[in-house]
Amino acid sequence: MVNIVPEITRKSITELIKNKERADGRSPTDYRDISLEVGVIEKAEGSARVKIGNTQIIIGVKPSIGEPFSDTPNVGVLMTNSELLPMASPTFEPGPPDERSVELARVTDRCLREAPILDLEKLCIIEGEKVWMIFVDLHVLNYDGNLMDAAVLGSVAALMNTKIPNATVEDDKVVLDKENPVALPLKEKPLMCTFAKIDDELIIDPSLEEENVMNARISIGMREDGSICAMQKGGEMPITKEEAVYAVNTATEKTKELREHLP
Amino acid sequence: MVIIITNNSNSLRADGRKFDELRPLKIEAGVLEKADGSAYLEIGGNKILAAVYGPRELHVRRIMRPDMSVIRCRYNMAPFSVGERKRPGPDRRSIEISKITADALRPAIFLEKFPRSTIDVFIEILEAEGGTRCAGITAASVALADAGIPMKDLVVSCAAGKADGNVILDLSEEEDKNGEADVPVAIMPRSGGITLLQTDGHLTPDEFDKALDLAIEGCKKISEEQKKAIINRYGEENG
Numbered sequence: 001m002v003n004i005v006p007e008i009t010r011k012s013i014t015e016l017i018k019n020k021e022r023a024d025g026r027s028p029t030d031y032r033d034i035s036l037e038v039g040v041i042e043k044a045e046g047s048a049r050v051k052i053g054n055t056q057i058i059i060g061v062k063p064s065i066g067e068p069f070s071d072t073p074n075v076g077v078l079m080t081n082s083e084l085l086p087m088a089s090p091t092f093e094p095g096p097p098d099e100r101s102v103e104l105a106r107v108t109d110r111c112l113r114e115a116p117i118l119d120l121e122k123l124c125i126i127e128g129e130k131v132w133m134i135f136v137d138l139h140v141l142n143y144d145g146n147l148m149d150a151a152v153l154g155s156v157a158a159l160m161n162t163k164i165p166n167a168t169v170e171d172d173k174v175v176l177d178k179e180n181p182v183a184l185p186l187k188e189k190p191l192m193c194t195f196a197k198i199d200d201e202l203i204i205d206p207s208l209e210e211e212n213v214m215n216a217r218i219s220i221g222m223r224e225d226g227s228i229c230a231m232q233k234g235g236e237m238p239i240t241k242e243e244a245v246y247a248v249n250t251a252t253e254k255t256k257e258l259r260e261h262l263p
Numbered sequence: 264m265v266i267i268i269t270n271n272s273n274s275l276r277a278d279g280r281k282f283d284e285l286r287p288l289k290i291e292a293g294v295l296e297k298a299d300g301s302a303y304l305e306i307g308g309n310k311i312l313a314a315v316y317g318p319r320e321l322h323v324r325r326i327m328r329p330d331m332s333v334i335r336c337r338y339n340m341a342p343f344s345v346g347e348r349k350r351p352g353p354d355r356r357s358i359e360i361s362k363i364t365a366d367a368l369r370p371a372i373f374l375e376k377f378p379r380s381t382i383d384v385f386i387e388i389l390e391a392e393g394g395t396r397c398a399g400i401t402a403a404s405v406a407l408a409d410a411g412i413p414m415k416d417l418v419v420s421c422a423a424g425k426a427d428g429n430v431i432l433d434l435s436e437e438e439d440k441n442g443e444a445d446v447p448v449a450i451m452p453r454s455g456g457i458t459l460l461q462t463d464g465h466l467t468p469d470e471f472d473k474a475l476d477l478a479i480e481g482c483k484k485i486s487e488e489q490k491k492a493i494i495n496r497y498g499e500e501n502g
């Protein structure tokens with residue numbers, strides 16, 4: 001569905017941002033209110049509910065045992081899927097994932113995988129035959145901008161919250177001890193910061209009305225030590241090198257703030 | 264003479280309930296910001312979100328009605344809502360439930376007030392523990408009311424069934440899996456009209472009769488909670 005923004009809205013948002021102000025009273029480097037809860041779904045081995053402003057995602061983690069990919073026989077699998085539920089926005093429609101959904105899942109997946117959030121070798125049970133496959137499902141319930149930061153923050157919290165059965169090998173068979181579940185082998189906790197470019201300003205954590213008028217978007221995924229593990233540019237217009245550098249520097253500071261929300 | 268008491272409501276079920284007792288229930292109206300109407304419902308271990316958009320423009324011309332609105336439902340289970348991860352997307356079961364949900368809700372809505380439009384109802388099962396279709400319908404009614412859609416009644420749904428030889432109300436996941444029969448029912452409580460009735464499993468006509476009565480009683484109890492949820496959100500009538 002095409003989203004038509006009235007010219008007057010576009011103008012008022014742009015004028016505000018030129019003066020380093022925003023419609024909801026934030027400064028260009030302020031996040032909206034963030035809330036994060038873990039363990040919200042009992043049937044899921046790990047879960048989290050994250051809200052950034054009115055944007056809301058539930059993330060569930062389910063493990064299963066499967067075959068490793070043939071080129072990496074001794075490592076487990078981490079997969080991220082997303083569903084932009086039609087209840088989350090009048091612009092989301094039922095059906096197979098569209099490009100927005102695929103982009104969200106893949107950027108989140110990259111940020112987690114490249115960090116890497118998990119020591120996947122420890123998820124190998126029998127080399128070449130049985131490994132843990134960890135599914136992260138993003139269930140977007142309300143869309144009010146900046147899905148990516150919420151998705152990564154919530155996924156990290158959900159994976160930290162995850163307990164899987166202890167798997168041991170006896171006589172070439174996998175024995176699962178569901179009574180004594182173990183935490184996932186966490187290695188790194190990446191987080192993501194997203195900026196929107198409106199006029200010639202970069203603002204952090206764009207709301208939906210800001211996303212609707214933005215020229216470009218840039219998301220930076222960061223490790224705990226401030227190194228970069230993922231990046232994605234979006235939007236129709238280019239950004240300058242200076243803007244990219246500014247985004248990276250600001251993200252270094254901002255991910256430290258975001259990190260305080262993790263349990 | 265030996266009198267066998269088959270429905271001794273003092274004896275308890277696996278989760279300690281009486282035969283005619285509902286699981287703990289919570290309904291909240293208006294929980295999402297973007298949707299025109301929404302509701303969150305928990306019953307036992309079920310966690311269910313319903314959202315309504317509309318009446319809004321219908322782009323699919325072939326299902327458009329020139330004299331009334333159409334209602335479309337989408338029942339969807341989160342991949343993490345069940346023990347074994349569910350593959351995302353519709354399967355045969357969720358397509359059927361989507362259809363019977365629309366059928367259950369349709370009679371209550373004044374569709375003729377909104378020709379050529381659609382009312383879209385989305386039901387998300389965040390966590391499932393038996394009886395999700397009924398819980399979904401109950402939540403969807405509250406979401407429709409929250410969206411301000413004119414209705415004759417608040418449709419409410421509840422299942423009864425048979426497990427361990429007893430006719431029981433509101434089957435849990437265990438009772439549904441190991442039980443003999445499941446009878447989901449939806450009613451319009453003001454008129455008593457039944458808008459959903461399914462049965463699967465094995466029941467004698469007498470047992471069916473009993474199960475249906477029990478389910479209707481359950482619906483009436485849940486109906487009170489629906490009303491409370493709306494009053495909590497909007498205040499008392501004339502208030």
